[in-house]
Amino acid sequence: MSGSTSAGRMKTLSVLLAVTLCSWLVTCVPTQEKKDRIHHHKDLSDHKHDDSKDFQYDHEAFLGKEEAKTFDQLTPEESKERLGKIVDKIDKDKDGLITSQELRDWITRSQNRYIYENVNKHWKDYDKNKDDKISWEEYKSTTYGYAADEEAFYDVVDKERYRQMMKRDERRFKQANKDGDLIATREEFTAFLHPEEFDYMKDMVVTETIEDLDKNGDGVVDVNEYIADMYTPESDEPEPEWVNTERQQFKDHRDLNKDGKLDHSEISHWIHPHEYDHADLEAKHLVYESDKDKDDKLTKNEILENWNMFVGSQATNYGEDLTRRHDEF
Structure with missing residues (x-):
């Protein structure tokens, strides 16, 4: 008992x-690990980047989409005041000058605010x-x-x-x-x-991806291991056409040295494809458009003088539509 x-x-x-x-x-x-292994640098706004028409792309790039909506509801005076507080945060080394790298870091952080x-x-x-x-x-x-x-x-x-x-x-x-x-x-x-969002962690993402896919432990990824990450066949089921397409993708575009396997470098090329760094391009654009003395750096005054490109505002419906706290920054 x-x-x-x-x-x-x-x-x-x-x-x-x-x-x-x-x-x-x-x-x-x-x-x-993430199944969606390709981490493209996403664009910074859904708006077309055409400064001759408006600065909405720049606003969403600099602030992030949701925060840009908040600034749209501020008066010009309040918008500039909050921009000044943001500039102080961007200036990491507190030397009074904003470099394109500091701007890029801020833009990247704004885009990843969630x-x-x-x-x-x-x-x-x-x-x-x-x-x-x-x-x-x-x-x-x-x-x-x-x-x-x-x-x-x-x-x-x-x-x-x-x-x-x-x-x-x-x-x-x-x-x-x-x-x-x-x-x-x-x-x-x-x-x-979130290592995929940080440049200094990208090598770790590649290493972990290889470990996830490399089932036989030989340190590389063959075509069957590559396919197995996306597709598990049912018994006696013919392979779908998209799987055949992926096999061809592996052969033509993933396996760069044509040895039938993906090594560390090839995996990196796959999940971190070389393309435009949108945050870097936008940071350099903002510096170019605001740099009055052409020293490739921005003072706080230079940014505030061109505040409308960075943040913008509109006086209509001020106070009625403002839904977020003004002291966030």
Whole structure:
């Protein structure tokens, strides 16, 4: 009777642990690979870039689409005041001059604002000691604590799989953590969670992509592994035409050295294709159009004098349609 009771308790415990694990995974999950592996530099606005007609493209590029809508509702005076606060944020080295690189960094951040907002939303889940940083130990404990430490979980999850995922996350965390102290700032933690959006993390994305696709462990990706990432055939089902097209794509455009496999360089060329860096082009455009003394840098006054290109405004419906806080910056 006692053995039966003990077994029943263990079964109940396993069920409770499974439920707890599922709940835990909703908010604190290991980083996951992306099926959409090609990360094109997206354009910065849906509007046509034609400054002879309007500056809407520049507004959305500089501010992001949603924030540009907010500025559209401000008076010119308030728009310029908020632009001045933004310029102070852009000037990272506080030398009073804005370079095209600093502008590019700002534009990139504006375009990825939704990512930063999501990180901020869940920041407190990881920052256990409330020091506004997240250590590897904090992340590991929050994400893997149960799976790593509770023996009962071994009946519910694949222990080895979680250990491998933890190793991979630790490697990525170290890459994102620029100073090597294994304590991430918000910027570094964002790079850890969204490496595809950061230039210095692109090599890590390539490495992880190879690991995801390379099923036989030879360090390269053959055509069958490449196809398997996109298509799993049913039994006795003929391959769809699009799969044949992808095989030809592999042969003609992915396998650059024609050896039948994709190495690190070829994978990089595939998922990070060489194309225009829209943020860089827009930053240089804004500098060119606002640089009165032609020193290839902008002062705060030069930006404010050309404020309408950067942010713009309209006086109509001011106050009635303004829905966002004015003190965001």
